[in-house]
Amino acid sequence: MTNPTPPSRTTAFIEQVERYAAHNYHPLPVVLSHGEGAWVTDVEGRRYLDCLAGYSALNFGHGHPRLVARAQEQLHRLTLTSRAFHNDQLGPFAEALAGLTRTEMVLPMNTGAEAVETAIKVSRKWGYRVKGVPEDAATVVVMEGNFHGRTTTIVSFSDDKVARDDYGPYTPGFRSVPYGDADALRAAVDDTTVAVLLEPIQGEGGVVIPPEGFLRDVRGICDDAGALMVADEIQSGLGRTGRTFACDHEDVAPDVYVLGKALGGGLYPVSAIAADAAVLGVITPGSHGSTFGGNPLAAAIGHEVVTMLEEGEVQRHAASLGDHLAERLRPLVTDPEADRGLRAVRVRGLWAGLDVVAAGPSGRELCERLMARGVLAKDTHGSTVRLAPPLVATRDDIDLLVDTLEDALAAED
Numbered sequence: 001m002t003n004p005t006p007p008s009r010t011t012a013f014i015e016q017v018e019r020y021a022a023h024n025y026h027p028l029p030v031v032l033s034h035g036e037g038a039w040v041t042d043v044e045g046r047r048y049l050d051c052l053a054g055y056s057a058l059n060f061g062h063g064h065p066r067l068v069a070r071a072q073e074q075l076h077r078l079t080l081t082s083r084a085f086h087n088d089q090l091g092p093f094a095e096a097l098a099g100l101t102r103t104e105m106v107l108p109m110n111t112g113a114e115a116v117e118t119a120i121k122v123s124r125k126w127g128y129r130v131k132g133v134p135e136d137a138a139t140v141v142v143m144e145g146n147f148h149g150r151t152t153t154i155v156s157f158s159d160d161k162v163a164r165d166d167y168g169p170y171t172p173g174f175r176s177v178p179y180g181d182a183d184a185l186r187a188a189v190d191d192t193t194v195a196v197l198l199e200p201i202q203g204e205g206g207v208v209i210p211p212e213g214f215l216r217d218v219r220g221i222c223d224d225a226g227a228l229m230v231a232d233e234i235q236s237g238l239g240r241t242g243r244t245f246a247c248d249h250e251d252v253a254p255d256v257y258v259l260g261k262a263l264g265g266g267l268y269p270v271s272a273i274a275a276d277a278a279v280l281g282v283i284t285p286g287s288h289g290s291t292f293g294g295n296p297l298a299a300a301i302g303h304e305v306v307t308m309l310e311e312g313e314v315q316r317h318a319a320s321l322g323d324h325l326a327e328r329l330r331p332l333v334t335d336p337e338a339d340r341g342l343r344a345v346r347v348r349g350l351w352a353g354l355d356v357v358a359a360g361p362s363g364r365e366l367c368e369r370l371m372a373r374g375v376l377a378k379d380t381h382g383s384t385v386r387l388a389p390p391l392v393a394t395r396d397d398i399d400l401l402v403d404t405l406e407d408a409l410a411a412e413d
């Protein structure tokens with residue numbers, strides 16, 4: 001009798017997680033065990049360039065020495081106090097983040113969705129207490145194609161059927177307009193509008209960049225309507241686009257920044273909103289909270305992230321590598337009817353959305369081909385592949401990425 005080949009370690013881990021964890025994701029069949037900088041290693045010892053970077057939570061790469069050192073130091077000192085007591089880390093972090101966002105104060109949470117929820121609550125309360133909107137009449141205008149997280153309220157204003165279906169009854173009070181359409185936005189705001197909530201670039205939507213001037217238009221429409229401009233910079237912010245915030249590309253300052261992902265350096269969930277006291281001042285003791293929000297470990301890591309961004313080197317590197325990436329991707333755009341190449345490419349900083357041609361491999365198939373060639377990326381909405389390598393990647397890494405992409409697009413498999 002011949003011994004059956006033992007299952008590979010990869011297969012064993014995948015079978016285990018499929019059996020014992022709910023199937024709310026459809027991961028590529030790779031099991032990672034180590035990471036350093038822009039590179040990760042799987043349980044078979046194969047190395048990959050990580051071009052998803054934890055949906056931009058890993059802007060500083062895996063295990064950034066400065067972030068790990070600061071986290072380790074804090075792990076040994078104090079990790080959690082709850083907000084029932086003060087700790088010596090939150091104040092310095094809050095002051096630094098207010099400085100980075102040029103706002104007066106911050107409200108720390110943990111995940112991105114919680115920060116979005118916080119922004120919605122603050123906007124509504126501001127609407128009732130400051131703007132004078134009649135009780136329970138507040139509306140928030142959002143954009144079609146948005147992604148702001150997974151809570152019941154947030155999926156209430158998503159137009160992604162898979163994210164939304166079967167989770168009703170839905171939270172009322174939201175109006176949706178086409179992304180990038182200033183006229184539609186102007187028509188949608190009225191006396192009940194407390195906020196316009198948008199991503200300055202839609203990440204999950206496929207790295208969708210609005211028409212030049214749109215963010216300035218949103219700013220003007222909000223000013224005219226007396227509504228808050230709330231920028232969800234959870235994925236677009238903190239260096240990804242080559243600037244500290246994506247809003248910086250149009251020199252626009254929103255009333256409320258919503259931050260997450262890279263704020264925790266890829267080590268820990270850290271999120272926050274930042275705004276002036278005229279807005280965040282509506283929050284009073286007991287009116288909002290979180291057991292873990294603003295804990296000393298989160299604050300220490302977040303503070304180190306902010307310090308690195310204050311120095312500006314990360315943004316400059318992302319901008320220059322991004323220019324190189326854009327230059328190398330442009331020739332891959334072919335006729336939409338072709339069976340090779342890409343239908344369209346959008347790049348801002350080190351962030352690219354690639355639309356595949358209909359006759360070629362799907363987004364998922366292209367990602368599988370890339371994986372087989374040592375590059376990890378993820379499709380979004382089937383026909384778009386998002387590239388978001390860690391901002392610590394090198395020019396050689398970017399060349400390897402595009403060489404591998406060319407090879408994967410040309411492949412017969």
Ligand SMILES: *Cc1c(COP(=O)(O)O)cnc(C)c1O
Nearest residue numbers: 111112113147148149232234235
């Ligand atoms: C990822 C993301 C969120 C949600 O963040 P979580 O930490 O997953 O809750 C919200 N908004 C945007 C723009 C995001 O990219």
